[in-house]
Amino acid sequence: MENMSYWKEVWERKGNGNTKSLEELDGYEDTSADVKEIARQIVKELDIKETDKVLEVACGAGGLAQYIKCGEYVGVDYSSSLVKRHIELLNNSVLHGEANNLIFKDKTFDKVICFGAFHYFPNQEYAKQAISELKRVAKEAIFIGDLPLSSHRDTHLLYDKKDFDGWKVMDGYYNPCRFNVSLKLR
Template identity: 50%
Template sequence: MEYSGTWREIWTQKGEMEGGIDDLYIYDGWEKSKADIKTTAYKIRKELDIKPDDRVLEIGCGAGALAQYLECEYIGIDFSRSLLKKHIEFFGNSVLYGEANDIPFKDKWFDKTFCWGVFLYFESLEYAEQVLREIVRVTRSGILIGELPLESHDKKHLLYTKEMFDGWILEDAWTKKYKGKRFIAKKREENL
């Protein structure tokens, strides 16, 4: 299926696609990267040291590709109502419709927050900066933001520089295909 329009329209179209849980690669945009969802979720869990009693927020949770592998007090947020419906249908998680630059939770409400492969779809760097401030505001002890593109095959992707993440712990992409082209930004409790 071909998707067109703005990123918001594309993610809505994906969520409206007929299919089931076996189509998570497409619903959540993993079809081009060919990365292993389960391995990525395991690395996120390990990197953030997610425990079963941790309250964890996922920004841009989509249909739940990563969430399915997390054992914690999980809450997801996304702006695609159609993908959120799929998420609830497939996994029954607590998810809410909303904007990442206006997270409706108290300061330091979450133990950990992560956002994987979402920042490239933001509309502007100003929006991304607002999202970063909100993530830091609502998070107590660990943040992980993955797949931040330095360059991209798609001219519609928003690009970043490592200098934009001054004070963050940075590392190269985990996916072999994106080594040197994307990076990961982290903050730990002592830096929040």
């Protein structure tokens, strides 16, 4: 899959729908994911403190954000309708943008999270650019989650644990065919 137009259309439709369920807006309605528990585990893994400035890339409508307590939360998503819904439902600071071209200055955020988005990227080059951007804007730590080793959809981009040399690699939180990685920067 070389472009994201299919997935952008899917997420725009979700954001323009009538539901106020953050889990449904963020695509977890047909999964066994416990979003509150996933957020708890990410907060624990990154040691997110109530004084931290946190960026969530591909934040969607705020499924995870609703459970992240920090000093300052900022979200970015490529779906303008989900950005709008996130702001309406949670009143967070959320911007429209792409994971591979973040508008922030270097080392702006203490912790950076991207969960459940990498399989929607168009290709590995985009994923590498996104990782570079996450590293660039983070001061302390990065978490990338829900990376698929295999998938039931041929539209999902797949990953290999060996591609994350130097990162802490963990099992997925709710799907055995997925994994998570974190990187401490200092």
